[in-house]
Amino acid sequence: MKLATWNVNSIAVRLPHLQRWLVDARPDVLALQELKCPVEKFPAQAIAELGYEAAVHGQKTYNGVALLVREGLPWREAARGLPGFADEQARLVVAEVEEPASEAPLVVVSAYFPNGQAVSSDKFVYKLAWIDALASWIERERLAERPFVLMGDFNIAPAPDDTHPDWPQDGILASPPERAAFARLLSLGLVDAFRRFPQPPQSYSWWDYRQGAFRRNLGLRIDHILVSPALLPRLRACTIDVEPRRWERPSDHAPVVLELAPTAETST
């Protein structure tokens, strides 16, 4: 089972990259963020031709998330939008995926956390409220007690090692309140899959388009895959695929990929 998350920054512009990457990587489930397109303009046909079905929570201009599920895997959409949180912005979609030879379905979330713009701005207040509602929903539904994967663009670099050395540790994407919000998700029992494995130093998932940031590796690790304890015995690898960031006219984000052992192999 291979799961991945990728902020594509406009699916209309990035469709060729998405197609190329799907053919190369063949994930079973891919979470997408920043579609920037309403559901009726989502390129479902092009994606179906590559063997994927989609749950789409779209919106014109901004935001927009989706979950692509490889054909042959039974699944159902479980929620569109953050349950219990009135939100005009399309930032979350949930699906339940039936794995072969598994008793419990895998609950998967594609989430596009608010950026927050600047610490103490109105958008920052909204960001913290949104994450609070997300954590409350996970807690209320006891999702951490099930096979559960929360993945997406969190817009938070959880620790100093997740930012390039010059990034302000009290600024947006790294500030103490944002890191505390991320820590609350971990306190529910969820685990940052990337940090379960040895990783190259200065591993990042996002680089600003400006200032040659990618060339100089001035990035942040803000795209994450959190998993519930039930999945820990199945973790095999978690990597950031920087290759698409090198392609012409790239997204500013790179995909993050998680490999899970099949359920059949987990009994020890």
Next chain:
DNA sequence: ATGTCGTTTGTAAAACGA
């Protein structure tokens, strides 16, 4: 360097968000 993208709107430059 206010340095780049993607989208929208008073369809052309500017605003907005990231």
